[in-house]
Amino acid sequence: MIYIQKTIGFWDIDSLPESYKVGTNIEQYEEGAYLALSNEQAAFHEAHPDASQLEVWNIELTPEPEQPVVPDPEPDELAIARQAKLQEIAEQDEFSNKFFVSVKRGGAEIANQELWIDKDLRNSLYSITLPALQSDGETTTKLWTTGTPPQSIDVPIVWAMEKLPLLEIYAKRTYDLRASNEAATYAATTVDEIAQIDVKLNYPHFLTFELNLDLGV
Incomplete structure (x- = not known):
């Protein structure tokens, strides 16, 4: 006789000791009782040795869960083209700075002289640093070139306060172009679509600010 029990699994034994709890339904099985298999259940167990106790008791295998549909990986040539275009976009954005x-x-x-002031420094200069310097009696401040080694340029604070908003507008336009090109690159579904994205198109001309030393501005 074959018995099933929740803890030990299957047990083929002629008869159980009298002290063992024997049941006739799954509720008693869940409480630790031994259930004797019928001939049909025993035959199912023999035909399906890997089946669980409950599958044997129910004479039915539990269906395998449906596997989620995994989309095919992006073709290599498309992924390569996308990455190359994103690199182009980043380089163009860096060039615009x-x-x-x-x-x-x-x-x-x-x-x-060529210079650049990043967003954090622009905000700090305009809202905190330059007004604080003016309150302290300063009339000029230093800006630094991008070359190596950097060189300082002494500019009037009033002049700098006038130019920073113009620089902010320029930076916002170049940022919008970068973000737009990146969005188009991710949305493209073919290599040809990616190739048609012109990363230089519509970039504004570099700003040139005149500093007249004769006027102090």
Whole structure:
């Protein structure tokens, strides 16, 4: 006789000791009782040795859960094209991070310097640093070029406060272009669509601010 029990599984024994709890239904099985298998259940167990106790008792295998449908991986050529285009976009955005100061004296340009001020520094200069310097009696501040080694340019604080909003507008436009191009790159479904994205299109011209040393502005 084959018995099933929740803890030990299947037990083939001629007869159980009298002290063992024997049941006739699943509720008693859940409480630890031994259930004797019928001939049909025993035959099912023999035909399906890996079946669980409950599957044998019910003479029915539990269906395998449906596996989620996993989309096919993106074709290699599309993934490569997408990554290459995103790199192009990042490089173009980095290239746009500059403006120029044309330093003039006596009506002639004596220097043309490349600079950049990132978003955090722009906000800090405009809202905190420059007003604080003015309150402390300062009239000029230093800006630093992007070259190596960097060079300082002394500019009037009033001049800097006038130029920073213009620089902020320029930076917002270049950011919008980068984000738009990135969105289009992710939305593209073919290599041709990605190739048609012109990362340089519509970028604004670099800003050039005139600093007239004769006027102090």
